[in-house]
Amino acid sequence: MLVEAGHFALALALGLSLIQFIVPLWGTRANDPVLMSVAPTTALAVLACIAFAFVALTVAYVTSDFSVLNVVENSHSTKPLIYKISGVWGNHEGSMLLWVLILSFFGGIVAIARDSIPARLQANTLAIQAAITLAFLAFILTTSNPFDRVVPAPADGQDLNPLLQDLGLAIHPPLLYVGYVGFSISFAFACAALIDGRIDAVWARIVRPWTLTAWAFLTLGIAMGSYWAYYELGWGGWWFWDPVENASLMPWLAGTALVHSTVVMEKRDSLKVWTILLAILTFSLSLLGTFLVRSGVLTSVHSFAVDPERGTFILGILVVFIGGSLALFAWRAPRLQQGGVFAPISREGALVLNNLFLATACATVFIGTLYPLALEVMTGEKISVGEPFFNLTFVPLIVPLLLLLPFGQTLAWKRGNLLGAAQRLYAALGLSLLLTIVVFAFTHDGPVAAPLGIGLGTFLILGSLNEIVTRSWTKGGDWAVMRRKAFGLPRSAWGSAIAHAGVGLTVIGIAATAWDVETLGTLRSGERLGVGPYEARLERIVPRREANFREDVATLTILRGGQELGTVDTMKRLYVTRGMPTTEAGIMTRGLSQIYVSLGEIQPDGSLGMRLYYKPLVLLIWLGAVVMAAGGALSLTDRRMRIAAPAKSRRLPANPLPAE
Amino acid sequence: MMIWIILLAMTAAAVMAVLWPLSRHGAISRQVDPNTQFYREQVAEIDRDRDRGALLPAEAEAAKAEAGRRLLRASHAADTMLDAVGEPALRRRRAASTLALSVIPILALAVYGGLGSPHILERLGRVPVTGQEARTDIGSAVAQIEAHLATNPQDGRGWEVIAPVYLRMGRMDDAVKAYEAALRHLGPDAARLANYGEALVIARDGLVSKNAQTAFEKAVELDPSSAKARLYLARAAEQDGRIGKAREDYAAILTASPTDAPWVPLVREQLARLDGQQAAVASPLDNEAIAGMVASLASRLESQGGSVDEWARLVRSYAVLGQRDKASAAALKARQALAKDADGLKAIDTMTRELQLTNATP
Structure with missing residues (x-):
């Protein structure tokens, strides 16, 4: 019953989004505040419907309702409760539902914040937001419905991909999605400003907290994903320049640029058109990331399903929103009021430089990620663009940016003094x-x-x-x-x-x-293997059985200079339902450094293959x-309003006060 | 019935969310204009900064003047707004209400009607729903038996008990192994062999492999009346493309069985199907769905390549669907695609031999 009601709620949300798209836009065209006021209540209703659907699916997972196909495919009755819940978004359908839930949640917050956003801007923004919701709800309902049923219900499910049965997965996607989807608000605000042809410091002031929130969450999400890959995949690496990782890095780079350019806009009322373009591009890159990960264009852990129908649908959404918003930009941007000009050596000049570097870095990642795909489509040739490419392109762009960063921070607004900044x-x-x-x-x-x-x-x-x-x-x-x-x-x-x-x-x-050190070796009980200043002694290996997997646990004692520091466990697991093996790395943290132990094959003579890493300062x-x-x-948390002091002549105060 | 009442209530609530703001005649109070607010606070901020010594008095004056100019512009823009009264506004409001009243229910019901399963509760109701408790009972029982078998692996009876449970839990490979152990310790027996064969067939997505066929043949040797073994042998004949033989076998089963035997309807169905169509499908699943899945797998493998397992699945699927030409063609393509992979080639070769795909080797 609950599942069906949840399914229906999703269909209702589709209808409501259509209304939320049409009526407020009509309201701003006709200057009718009553029609505009439809936007907030409808946005809240959409949020309620999608949240209800999400709860319904979660209940189906928690109670192991195997009449729901999605539950059968991704859950198992013996799975621990936390992974039953995280399994809701550990698959394609559920994660798309989480995506629209967060989307509508942001819409709901915009709807509640009625006193801080001008009514016209709010109505237009919510209408754009509704268009995105509408597209993704249609996508979910037609190609990735999480509420599909199976009758008769199987006795048990097929379990979740064991790599994903991890606390990291419980946290990583929601963080990442809040980041991705948060930029949809900046995007919607940008489109609303273009529709209305009005953009000023108030706009920047309103958009900035949203951008900053999305950026902070995306930062956490990427870091979490990187740490998850580090300890779960057992390779000891933390960034692989994998297309899926790049897909999240691109919006982060563009978003970082956006966070900085909104400061300039807010403080100095300039860089307006560029900021609007950045807001559009940032969300476009988020959409692109969704497309890359969800369509199965890339085959990796993240591509839950390979389904051309889905890929085409998301590609359609991509074309409509990116193409549409850029067309809107081309049409309306020339009408926007230009901001003031400024001296190159100044805080804002430094921020422009920051934007240039970040945008170029983002472009190199874009090329490195998409060029191999395009080449494969055109010629069928498979090339792999990996670390060497990015070391040669991305790193030379980021290092000067980082070198210049403290100088930019020290420069004053309007007219900075490079020598003074250097002196400080x-x-x-x-x-x-x-x-x-x-x-x-x-x-x-x-x-x-x-x-x-x-x-x-x-x-x-x-x-x-x-x-x-x-x-x-x-x-x-x-x-x-x-x-x-x-x-x-x-x-x-x-x-x-x-x-x-x-x-x-x-x-x-x-x-x-x-400075990383890596050692490979085979060990018997009692034998030692050295890595950097540390040694590891294999104590024992014992089989263990848990509800949904069995594992061999190797226990090692870590020593330094003959002194025992403690033990770590590393496991080789076999998840019985899927018959899939995984390796759980054993990690000992010493201050900011880590000793990383990964279990290899068990040799015929009973010794264990073992991979040891010493990673100094890796936690940083x-x-x-x-x-x-x-x-x-x-x-x-800073509620301060920004000032733009248009002083004709400016004497440097005794105590220079740069940006705030 | 109950479900429709709930869905109706939800629809009504959703429509209300749109109608409510539309019905508030003139209740739109002039909210504090955020633009004005912004510049007012900015002026206050400038004062504070001046007191703190962050701005020189002259600068503060200039900043205030600039903020004041912007405030004037903002409040001018605010005045041009609001067109909420009069006949056109009323008409707009009516049109919007009608739109909401029609679009939301129609769209929601159409989408849900097309995709949802409102009658699922009745259908699920007929099948005894395995509750959470029953399932954990099974889980702990399995764990107990497994623990017992780990210490007494020669207990054939135990293997025989747990094998069908594995099968129901979807642990096919474990089921096959359990039946093998039962056969090893308890000796061959027609029913046991037939069950073993069945587990093999299920584990390979409905394909009667060479091993399974041998098991069924032995079962029939031991007990010629074993209906299960004979049914699967008939299916094997059908999968090999020997439709005539399959039809004979099915007919023989029918004549040998009592008319009220539980498998009689199934056999009749198979016979009717063989009579009805040539391109036979050996699985009770929906043909179209399978064919679609196979086609998409094939196109993906052809365009992007794939693993040995995926190629093997494609070949096997064609064989199960009775499309032996396509199976052979797919095996050939697999050999080309996996040309550099010796193990993969071996696996494909073994399978073509097992499936008796004669023209699949170049």
């Missing part, structure tokens, strides 16, 4: 160089890239903190006053400093991967991303 960075630059030299001296026979990268990361962190320090520190000043000043700084200043420091942390973590990669997202979140 002397300390940070000197310390980083010193650290690079010290690290290099200690590891002079190791890779050169690592000390350089660590120096760069340190420069980023110090450069970010520099901003807080120079804004609160005065020579010979009172400590208490300085502290009050520092904490009195706007939260967005703190947020931006923390987020940029997070970038520095990630850079250090990535640089330190050059993900920790940095978490810090970035935290900076974004802190910035979100």
Whole structure:
């Protein structure tokens, strides 16, 4: 009964979205506030319907209702409860349902925020939002219906892909989707602004928190996915330049550019057209990511189903929304009021540079991801574009961007002083160089890239903190006053400093991967294998049986200099229902470094193949991303309004105050 | 009936969400215009910054003047809005209501009517629904038997008990192994052999393999009246393309069985089908659905290539569908596609031999 009601609710949401698309647009055309006011209530009704459908599907999973085909294909009665719930979005149909749920959830928030968004903008935005919902609901209902039934119901299900039976999966897709879908709001706002032909600082002020939220979640989602791949796939790598990963990296790069360009728009009322274009492109890349992952164009863990019908449908959605919005842009953008011009050496100039670098980096990822696909379609030739390509294209674009970042942070709005900015960075630059030299001296026979990268990361962190320090520190000043000043700084200043420091942390973590040590060997009980400064001793291997899998557990003791530090377990599992083996890596964390143990084949003579890694500072990669997202979140709590002081002449105040 | 009442109530609630704002005549109060609000707060912010010393007084004045100009522009834009009264507005509102009242229910019912299964409860009701408890009971019982068999692997009776349970749980390979163990420890027996053969057939998606056929033949040797074994042998003949032989076999089963035997309707159905159509399908599943699945698999393999297993599945599917020409052609293509993969070639060869696809080797 509940399942059928959920199915019907989805059909109702389709009808409601159509109304939410047509009536508010008509309202803004006719200038009728009553018609416009249909948008918020309808958006909330759509949210209620989709949320109900989602709950219905979740209940079917939790109670193992095997009359639902989707449950049969992706669940099993013996699966632990948490994976029964996460299994709802661990498959194509359910994850698309989660996608529209988040979409309508964002629509619902826009609907509630009635007092902070002008009515016309809200109505137009919700109408665009409804068009997206409509397209994806139609896609779900016609090609990927999660509520299809089987009669008679099988006695038990086929279980979820074991790789996906993991806590990482429970968290990764929702985070990623909030990021992807969050950009749909920026997109809808951009289209609404184009439809109305009005765009100003208010628009940027309204859009910014949405973009920032989506960006923070996407950051977390990508980091989570990367960590999941690191510990679950058992290869010890954290980024593979896999098309599916690139599909999430592209909107992140464009979204990062968008977050920065909205600041310029809000503060200086310029870069308007570019910001609108970026908002459109960011969501287009999110859609492209959805297409790549969902259509089965790429075959990987993420392509749950290979189905040309679905691919064609999503491609249709892609063409309509990207083509439509770009056409709208081409038609209306020339009518938008242009913003002011500004000097190249200034905070906004630096942000333009940031946008240029990020957009180019995004383009290289785009080419590296899509060129092989296009080539295969055209000529049938299969080429693989992997790490070497991205090392040659992406890295040379990102490194200068990172080097320039602290300078940009130090420049003042409107007319900055490059020399002054450099002077304020002397300390940070000197310390980083010193650290690079010290690290290099200690590891002079190791890779050169690592000390350089660590120096760069340190420069980023110090450069970010520099901003807080120079804004609160005065020579010979009172400590208490300085502290009050520092904490009195706007939260967005703190947020931006923390987020940029997070970038520095990630850079250090990535640089330190050059020091990774890997050892392969076969071990019998009691034997030892060394990796870096550590040793691992195999204690025992025992079989174990859980509800839906059986596994061989190898227990190893980790030693350093003969001293025992503790034990790690690494497992080889066999999921009985699917007959699929997986490897669970054993990981011991020492500070920010990790010792990573992966179990190989059991040899005929009873010894175990074993792969050991020592990864110094590896945790910083993900920790940095978490810090970035935290900076974004802190910035979100700042309710400060922005000022654009159009002073004719500006004397530098004793205490320069750059961006906030 | 109950379900329709619920769906109706949901529809009514959904329509109300649209009608309610439309019905609020003139209740649209002038909300605080967010534009105006924005610039007001901006001015307040400038004052605060000046007091903090972040802006010089002259700068603050200039910033306030700029914000004031923008505020003027914003409130001017706000005044040009609102066209909520009068005859055209009323007509618009009526049209929008009609649109909502018709589009939402019609679209929802059409979509749900086409895709949903409102009568599923009655159909499910006829089959005893295995509840959560019953299932966990089965699960723990299986675990107990498995634990027992792990310590006493020579207990043939235990294997025989657990084999059909595995089959129902969808663990085909385990079922086959369990039957093998039962045969090994309890010795051959017509029923056991027939069950073993059946497990093999189910494990290979309905294809009667060489092994299965041998098992069925042995079963018939031991007990010529074993209907299950004879049925599968008839199906094997049909899959080999020997339609005449299959028809004879089915007819023989019919004459040998009592008229009220449970398999009689099935046999009649098979016979009628063989009489009715030449391109026979050996599975009770929906032909079109299978054919569609096979076709999409074939096109994908041809365009993108695939693994050995996928090629093997394609060849086997054609064989099951009785399309032996296509099966041979697919096997040939598989050999080309897997030319560099020695193991894969071997697997394909074994299968073509098993399926007796004579013209599948170049």
